[in-house]
Structure formats: C-alpha cells, structure tokens
Amino acid sequence: MTSQVQDDTLAQLQAGKLAAVKHLKLSCNLTQFPPQIFDLADSLEVLDLSGNALSDLPRDLNRLKKLRILFCSNNQFTHLPEVLGQCAHLSMIGFKANRIKHIPESAIPTRTLRWFIVTDNALTSVPNTLGECAKLQKLMLAGNQLTTLPNSLARCHALELLRISANQFETLPDFLFDLPKLTWLAYAGNPFCNAIEQTLVSQQPIHHIDWQALTLQQALGEGASGITYQALLKNKGAQEPVAVKLFKSDLTSDGLPRCEMHANLLAGEHPNLIGIKGIIHNHPQGASGLVMPLLDADLKVLANPPSFESCSRDVYANDFSLTPEQAGFIFNGITQAAEHLHANGLMHGDLYAHNILWGADKVALSDLGGASFLPLDNPELTRKILKLEARALAVLAKELKKYSE
Incomplete structure (x- = not known):
C-alpha cells in the first residue's frame, strides 16, 4: 500500500470518516498511537500498525473491546506492552x-x-505465562537470543507450529517431543546444529551462478522470505528459462537464508522436489538467492496458506476437489520427497499443501525455508524429530481424503 493511501487513511480516521470499520491498517511513520482509533472501539477487530516508529501503546488499549488481531511489526518497541494481557x-x-x-x-x-x-527481536527469554495459553497453536520465535524455553510450555497441548531457528540453543528442549500436536518445527541456525549443517554441506559441491549471467523477468510470486522471478540464464551461448528466488533480508520468518540455501544443496535432485541449479554469486547489493528450474506453468499450488481464522490449517478453494487417484498421486509423491529429504539429513519442517505444486503428471514439494538439519549421529533424537514430520503427512492425508470423497 502506498504512503499516499496510508496518509489518506489517517486523514479519514482523524476526520471521523471510518466509523464502524473492522479492519484498520496505518503505516505512515507514526510515533504516537492515534487517539482517534478509540472511536472505533465498538467495531475494530484487526489493527495493523506495522511499519511505523512506535515504541509503546496506550495503557488503556483494552478499550478496543473487539480487538482480535494486532500487528506492530517493524517498529521500535523494546518491550511487549503489558496492556495486551488485558x-x-x-x-x-x-x-x-x-x-x-x-x-x-x-x-x-x-x-x-x-x-x-x-520473530527478529532481541529476546533472551520468553515468559512462563505462555504455558498458560491453552489455545496457543503457532509460536514464532526465530531470530532472537534464546538459549532455552520455559518448561511451562509443556502444558501447551494445542501447539502445532514452532519456529526457534536462528537463536542460541545448545540443545532441543526434551518436552517438545511430548507435545501431542506439535507438527511443524524449525530449529536450523542454532549452535547445536550448526556443526551438523557444516558437516553435511561440506560434502556437497556448490555451483555458484554469477549475477551477470541472469536476466530477471516478471515476478512469479512472493513469500515471507523472498520474491521469486522468472529469469533467463546465459548457458553456453543459449538463454535458459529459470526461476530466481531473492531473499528479502538476512532473516526470514522461518530462519536464515543461509540455512535454506544449504538445505537446497543438501536435498539434491528428486522427481518430487523443485531442486536448484545453483546459488547466486556477485549480486550488486550482496543479496542472497537461489537459481531453480522453471516449472511448467500448468502446475498449480494445492492450497492457500492458513488464514487468520484457520491459524494452522491451509485454506482450499471453495470449489476444490480431487479424484481418489489424484489424491493418491499427490500423497505418494510428497511422501517420497519427504523420505528423500530425511535420507539426506533434512526435515522439511513446513510440509503443507501451500508448499505443494501439482499437475496431471507431476507433483513437487517446494520451499525449504523451514527445513532443519537432522542429528544423524543421534538416531533416537532423529526418530523423535521425524515423528513430527509424520504428523504433517497425516494432516495432508486427511485433507486429501476430505477433498477426494
């Protein structure tokens, strides 16, 4: 959304022209919380104040009595406002x-x-009260300075997705594997697995592709970690169509671009994986990126990512349906891709329908941004970790069955 549109939204708010709105987004260099937001107390459910210069919220924010969703990313907070608890x-x-x-x-x-x-703060601990959140399903803690998690989290029996990548963990907390619903876990980029990562990757040849050999074309899609473009790669005098993923920053919602690039190298080739051609070298701004095969345009994404309401479950199109044969084809292909990753020392960590592309003759598992490196020297821990991925496959199987009956 342009700054002009955002300034107009603020002007409309200040003029009292947004009465009864349920969703408000303001990103216009705010340093103070606009008091006129309280005029929406009887209607406002979603408030997005990301991309400002805020460092605190009003102590009476709970006057917004219908507020369900609050975003304050990319601001200047040094603490989480206590009023949120009210x-x-x-x-x-x-x-x-x-x-x-x-x-x-x-x-x-x-x-x-x-x-x-x-994600992406300076936390060295998280509060014990998180363990009292009986409804907590997704917990995103990547990119902090955490060395441990409170034991109280063992009581979060609804927790399904956990991101603790790019922290300072020397080991994975044991209680994680007793959580009955934990399914999607990402932990790469921590001290306890950095050595594992380096050992595994050191055995892989790395193909660097010079930025000058690439010509970017149109954008194909954008995710939390980066933007993927169609491109042409100069190759032995010819122009080869490829896909190029450029990372937005040094940290994604799942972890570090370095870990994602290494995971792609480690994954190697498989008919049911996207695969990579190489890693970008000599980008003028120093950006990290991957060069991948350009897939058939007929391939489509199986589902959309979770919504605010579904939280941890993908959203399928209203008219979506499969034949039993299609469902079996998709599930078998993704199972084989997952088993290939496991055999190569990786857990996908984000095995969801929104990361699956499929068509009449091909199914492919994409996006290794949430992948983690398996401690193959510790078979018992590896077994526990892969039990989580088995749950993800079970969720996928249930969804495919639902839409093929």
Missing part, C-alpha cells in the same frame, strides 16, 4: 522486527492467544 479477545499478536528484549509475564492474554509472532 485485551479480552486478542488471539493473534505480531511484533516481528522490533527491538524487544523483554516480555512481561502479564503481557500475554493467556485465555485467548492462538498465534504469537516475535
């Missing part, structure tokens, strides 16, 4: 890319919280 219906909180060092115990709305995002 918001009666707050189920989703996003404070990515701030400067947060401290989360008060009282800042967590324990009765309602389902989805908590504090």
